[in-house]
Amino acid sequence: MDSTFIMPHERKRLLNVFAPPRWTSWTPWTWLSVLVLLSLLWLSQVPVVAAPTTKPNVLFIIADDLTLTALSCYGNPVCKTPNIDRLAAQGTRFTRAFCQGTYCGPSRASFMSGYYPHATGVLGYTNPRPKIGARATWSQHFIHHGYHATRVSKIFHMGVPGDIERGVDGADDEASWTERFNSQGPEWKAPGDGETLEGNPDGKKPVVGGNTFVVVAADGDDLVHADGKTAAKAVKLLRATAGKPFFLAVGFVRPHVPFVSPRKYHEPFLPYSKLPLPEKVPGDGDDIPKAGINYKTSANMKMDERRQRKAVGGYYAAVAYMDAQVGKLLDALDQSGQAENTIVIFTSDHGFHLGEHDFWAKVSLRDESAMVPLIIKAPGKKPAVCRSLVELLDLYPTIASLCGLEVPARLQGKDLSKLFDDPNATVRDTAFSVAPSSQGFLLRDDHWAYIQYGEDAAQGIELYDMEADPKQYTNLAATPAHAAKVAEFQARLAAKLREVRTNDLGSK
Numbered sequence: 191m192d193s194t195f196i197m198p199h200e201r202k203r204l205l206n207v208f209a210p211p212r213w214t215s216w217t218p219w220t221w222l223s224v225l226v227l228l229s230l231l232w233l234s235q236v237p238v239v240a241a242p243t244t245k246p247n248v249l250f251i252i253a254d255d256l257t258l259t260a261l262s263c264y265g266n267p268v269c270k271t272p273n274i275d276r277l278a279a280q281g282t283r284f285t286r287a288f289c290q291g292t293y294c295g296p297s298r299a300s301f302m303s304g305y306y307p308h309a310t311g312v313l314g315y316t317n318p319r320p321k322i323g324a325r326a327t328w329s330q331h332f333i334h335h336g337y338h339a340t341r342v343s344k345i346f347h348m349g350v351p352g353d354i355e356r357g358v359d360g361a362d363d364e365a366s367w368t369e370r371f372n373s374q375g376p377e378w379k380a381p382g383d384g385e386t387l388e389g390n391p392d393g394k395k396p397v398v399g400g401n402t403f404v405v406v407a408a409d410g411d412d413l414v415h416a417d418g419k420t421a422a423k424a425v426k427l428l429r430a431t432a433g434k435p436f437f438l439a440v441g442f443v444r445p446h447v448p449f450v451s452p453r454k455y456h457e458p459f460l461p462y463s464k465l466p467l468p469e470k471v472p473g474d475g476d477d478i479p480k481a482g483i484n485y486k487t488s489a490n491m492k493m494d495e496r497r498q499r500k501a502v503g504g505y506y507a508a509v510a511y512m513d514a515q516v517g518k519l520l521d522a523l524d525q526s527g528q529a530e531n532t533i534v535i536f537t538s539d540h541g542f543h544l545g546e547h548d549f550w551a552k553v554s555l556r557d558e559s560a561m562v563p564l565i566i567k568a569p570g571k572k573p574a575v576c577r578s579l580v581e582l583l584d585l586y587p588t589i590a591s592l593c594g595l596e597v598p599a600r601l602q603g604k605d606l607s608k609l610f611d612d613p614n615a616t617v618r619d620t621a622f623s624v625a626p627s628s629q630g631f632l633l634r635d636d637h638w639a640y641i642q643y644g645e646d647a648a649q650g651i652e653l654y655d656m657e658a659d660p661k662q663y664t665n666l667a668a669t670p671a672h673a674a675k676v677a678e679f680q681a682r683l684a685a686k687l688r689e690v691r692t693n694d695l696g697s698k
């Protein structure tokens with residue numbers, strides 16, 4: 191007989207042994223015990239659920255005229271920026287982020303409005319409101335979704351140093367903010383050791399204002415200057431947040447000229463004469479069309495090598511001072527207990543030349559001027575370095591998306607959200623930037639930088655192989671071997687401009 195075989199009567203007996211007592215025979219105490227046991231079992235299985243979180247806050251920090259080449263997290267060996275580096279170590283650092291206009295006015299109007307400069311027609315120093323009507327700007331979109339949006343100092347264009355000396359709003363857009371604060375500072379008039387480097391070959395010119403290369407190692411502490419006041423105000427605001435989610439936009443005006451900062455920030459760079467200058471390649475400028483020679487050069491600024499090195503030192507000291515103010519904001523955010531629920535963005539409105547090709551300042555469409563530092567730390571996202579081409583125009587849709595807000599279809603930027611989970615992905619084939627004052631257009635892809643002056647290219651073309659020649663020394667546009675590439679880019683640029691002008695604003 192099979193040992194597993196069980197006779198029917200035996201099966202019934204076994205079932206009776208293992209069967210639970212009949213429900214009807216349970217006493218109230220049995221019911222209670224079972225309920226308590228089941229409750230305990232259920233509680234042990236349920237994951238801990240936090241209280242419903244509010245929408246993430248946004249802390250947007252923007253420097254003025256800051257080239258990524260001056261930051262240690264982007265590889266600068268001389269200028270140390272420990273606070274921006276700290277944010278970079280916690281967030282996603284974008285290595286190929288481009289502004290849409292290579293000077294303040296068009297760049298800021300573009301990323302705040304969500305449109306390219308040639309869509310709104312804001313190519314100068316005005317705010318985009320007359321062109322966008324009632325459409326919400328970036329911060330205004332957040333106000334419409336229950337945020338408290340605050341501006342501290344320069345977000346839309348302000349004239350530096352003039353509007354900072356006066357402590358006025360500049361080209362601000364009032365509807366973009368729940369509240370706003372300006373930071374007045376002495377700028378070039380700050381007491382200290384000052385020198386005008388530009389247009390001053392005999393050294394007789396005093397320290398002057400305006401858009402001039404002036405270095406001041408200033409007496410006193412951080413709070414003498416606008417950026418110190420900006421940081422102090424923002425720290426106060428971060429300590430007082432409660433209730434509504436916040437969109438806090440903090441604009442520093444350094445390292446924009448004049449290069450004014452407290453004396454202690456200059457010390458690491460003394461003597462200025464020891465600071466390195468970029469490599470100078472003989473005949474570097476010979477293949478550049480006249481429109482491609484930047485508006486400020488060592489020659490037209492009459493800056494000898496001593497002045498050039500001091501310009502670099504003054505700029506680095508201004509960067510170090512601005513970096514210290516960024517540190518105050520990051521510390522205050524940590525102390526506020528809001529850091530885990532706050533998206534932090536650090537960037538600049540455009541880059542800056544520090545002597546590459548003997549160019550100085552902005553406007554140029556070379557990488558040092560058209561690229562910007564961009565670091566975004568979003569809650570729950572791992573630190574990363576992302577090589578995808580991205581644009582400042584992408585900030586509006588990206589941050590709206592990360593905060594769970596609707597992303598208006600009319601916006602011309604792209605949502606970068608997926609890059610925070612997959613930093614090796616790409617979101618665009620090209621980056622597009624313009625320098626309206628020189629009628630310049632840049633189309634930059636993985637391999638090439640194509641720069642054209644005039645919509646019909648009448649003022650010249652530059653083409654750089656960014657893999658073989660990342661410092662952009664050799665303009666290939668006139669070489670027969672690259673004629674097809676130039677023609678291809680000319681068509682791509684025309685198509686891009688058509689796309690930019692196809693929008694809900696009407697033709698511009």
Ligand SMILES: [Ca+2]
Pocket residue numbers: 254255293294446539540
């Ligand atoms: Ca600027």
